[in-house]
Amino acid sequence: MTAAGGRPTLEAVARRAGVSRATVSRVVNGSPKVAEEIQVRVRQVVEEMGYVPNQAARTLVTQRTDSIALVLTEQANRVFSDDQYFPGIIFGVSQVLEDADKQLVLLMAHSDAGHERIERYATGGHVDGVLIASMHGADPLPATLARRRIPVICGGRPLGRTNLPYVDVDQAGGVATAIEHLLAGGRRRIATIAGPQDMVAGIERLAAYRNALRDSDRRSIVAVGDFTRGSGAVAMRQLLADDPQLDAVFVASDLMAHGALRTLREAGRRVPEDVAVIGFDDVEMAQFTDPPLTTVRQPIVEMGRRMAEQVLRLAAGEQVDHSVVLATELVLRDST
Amino acid sequence: MTAAGGRPTLEAVARRAGVSRATVSRVVNGSPKVAEEIQVRVRQVVEEMGYVPNQAARTLVTQRTDSIALVLTEQANRVFSDDQYFPGIIFGVSQVLEDADKQLVLLMAHSDAGHERIERYATGGHVDGVLIASMHGADPLPATLARRRIPVICGGRPLGRTNLPYVDVDQAGGVATAIEHLLAGGRRRIATIAGPQDMVAGIERLAAYRNALRDSDRRSIVAVGDFTRGSGAVAMRQLLADDPQLDAVFVASDLMAHGALRTLREAGRRVPEDVAVIGFDDVEMAQFTDPPLTTVRQPIVEMGRRMAEQVLRLAAGEQVDHSVVLATELVLRDST
DNA sequence: CTGAAAGCGCTTACAG
DNA sequence: CTGAAAGCGCTTACAG
Incomplete structure (x- = not known):
């Protein structure tokens, strides 16, 4: 046979x-x-x-598939910029799944049809659980899956009212520390380059920046990017036009900070003498920019790991905490 | 029911x-x-x-699974440096599979046991075909799978004697163009930072560098890295110690070139006045280094796409070309 | 054009 | 400790 x-x-x-x-x-x-x-x-x-x-x-x-889906609903520009976010999540998730002898199925939506396809796949009994790495707006997908009784864990707090379990980093705490550091250094006009305002990381980092400045009586100076280097370079130009006197900028991602550094160089501003710059992420690159970048470190791989651990618990029928929030940390280098 | x-x-x-x-x-x-x-x-x-x-x-x-496995057997440092190679391959592969309504299963080996697990999985009838993204040494995995009649496509020419079908870029042609450009610019002492010598991309780029220099009668000056920024910085220090007079360096990846740029800056060498630098890859970052990096562009996403197309053909019982080789191109910026 | 039936390759109560 | 048998939810010749 x-x-x-x-x-x-x-x-x-x-x-x-x-x-x-x-x-x-x-x-x-x-x-x-x-x-x-x-x-x-x-x-x-x-x-x-x-x-x-x-x-x-x-x-x-x-009735077990021994596989877990990781959903990446993101535009091409971010998945394929050299952002470490997705590779980091994938890496962390795959470590935990490998140890648990589960398979990782990658579900990417490049089109609208892709979104529907993902829903069909995830509800089709192909996987024991679903991880959603990043969402734009109030994506209905996680709630739909949860309603179908499919274990779901979100990466980042989901927008809208929902009580879906998620894993996130302490966005507000990280930003607050960064702004405090700039204030303590005597900076008086602190601008920000925010992330996209349909993503929770973009929204929360901007809100935290505003809170921190409000406490200190400084006015806020804001430009918005989409987490890529190119958008950071453009946003920095806008900020310099808005307020030529600015002496610091908090940038919501290291890649955008890299773009901002290039713009500052082109504009003849010295970093940190004229303008202090702080990024967010602490990717490897941050050690190699000119000057090396002060930034808020977020533990991306660890976030992937925790997401995987949580979904395996759900799939095993256990209860999990509604949220897991990981600490962030300010890493001091030469740009401040 | x-x-x-x-x-x-x-x-x-x-x-x-x-x-x-x-x-x-x-x-x-x-x-x-x-x-x-x-x-x-x-x-x-x-x-x-x-x-x-x-x-x-x-x-x-x-007897069809409608899924394809993508195997990444790579050390953590590379998968999780912000190298665009793996995300690019994943992105290209997933586009094609999405259009074909196939699933992408990601198989990463973080340990030795992982390697065996991958073999077991791939031969276990879980997938209709296997893509191997990058190999160290003469990995026996693809041949083992092929013997079991499982459709396999390699990313990069496999080492050792085998006639497994593969997709690769024109490594030699890209390097030759880079060296010619340096020679045409009057550079006399052209060093290289090579990639790891157990990977075909590392081996072929170094061999092409040697060939190009031999034709021009220059002596070769070599240091070896592992494709990461940190290794590029260290290798550049070695090269400067070996030959303080060097006036150009061809670096086998953009990330290593970024590391090399930092070392050159620390050593007080101006780029391109004192030392010309050429990278390989053309990641987004290359436009943002100081100075922006001249580099050999390789079409990574396209490589992923072609790999996926080939494996789908094999899975459908069709014949495929033994090799698909994509063109590379020298992109001129300010580091030369 | 439609249905009854066989069979894909396993796991798991249920007996013994 | 071991085996016979049912059943998981589909697809696909085969008849009609």
Whole structure:
């Protein structure tokens, strides 16, 4: 007995080993109540024949797929700028899933049809749980999945009223520390380059900047980018036009900060003498900009790990905390 | 009739629509020989009940999984440096698979056990084909899979003697153009920072550098990195110690070139006046370094796309070209 | 054009 | 401890 692909089946192994399919199944799945001697014989035949269980057949009966989907609904410019966010999340998630012997299915939506396709796939019983890495606006996808009883964990606090479980970093705390540092350094006109205002990270970092300045009586000077270098360069030009006297800028991502540094250089402003710059992320690149970048570190890989751990708990039927919030930290370098 | 997950089955739809399971199956799968009227009714019931076919059951009978695996066997430092290589490959692959309605399963090996796990998974009938994004040394995995009749496409020419199909860029041509440009600019002592010598991209770019210099009678000056910024910074220090008079350096990746630029700045060397620098990749960052980086552009996303197209052909039983080689191009900026 | 039936390769109560 | 048997939810010749 050989499956269509030419691969041996349980049946074939059982026949060769002189036992029943049930017994082979038990040995393969590590059930303890099989006689030692039989276990040895079966394992040997499995090895000889190169038997590997057919996952589809197994899933059909167990109702478990042993895979987790990671959804990335993001425009191309960000997924494929050299932003470390997505690779970091993927890396963290895959570490945890590998240890748990689960598979990672990557679901990217490049188009609107893609969005619908993802919903269909995730509700189609293909996966035991879903991770949503980043959302624009109040994406209905996580709520839809949750309603269908599919375990879901969001990366970043979901917008809108919902009580979906999520993992996030302490955005407000990180920004507050950054602004305090600038104020303590005597900076008087502190601008910001915000992230996109349909994403929670963009919204919260801007709100935190405003709060911190309000407390200190400074006025806020704002330009908005989309987390890419190019948008940071453009936003910096706008800020310089708005307020040529500005002496500091908090930038909501390191990539945008890199773009801002180029604009400042072109405009003849020295960093940090004329303008102090603080980024957000602490990607490897931040150590190599000119000057090296002071920035708020967020633990991206750890965020991926925690997301994966949470969804595995849900898939196992356990309860999880409604939110997990990871600490951020100001890393001082030469741009302030 | 409702499946364990609470989802409706074919059976349930058939009953509600007053037809057989076979008929519902035909409608769902778009078979043309079903009466128009019945099609309409079945589709309506499918909609009402939110029926989605169970993939495991379908796979079990069709022997197709509609998924493709992408294997990333790489150390953490590279996957999680902000190298655009892996995200670019993932992005290109996922575009093509999305259009073909196939799923992308990401297989990363973080450990040795991971390597074996990947082999087990790929041979376990979970996927219709396998893409291997990057290999160290003469990895036996692709050949093992090919022997098992599993469609495989390699990213980059595989090392060792094998005739596995692959997609690659014109490494030699790109490097040759870069060196010619340096020679034409009157540079006399041209060093290189090579990539890791157990990877084909590292090996081929170094070999092409040596060939180009041999033709011009210059001596070669070599340091080796691992494609990360940090390794580029260290390698540049070694080169300056080896030959303080060097006036150009070809760096096998943009990230390493970024590291090299920082070392040159620290050493008081002006770029390009004292030392010309050329990178390889053309990531977004290359436009933002100080000075902006001249580099050899390789079409990474396109490479991912072509890999996916090739593996889909193999999975469909078609023949594919033994190799697809994409053009590279020298992009001139201010570092030369 | 439509339906009854076989079968894909497993797991798991249920007996013994 | 072991085996016979049912059943997971589909697709697809085969008849009609």
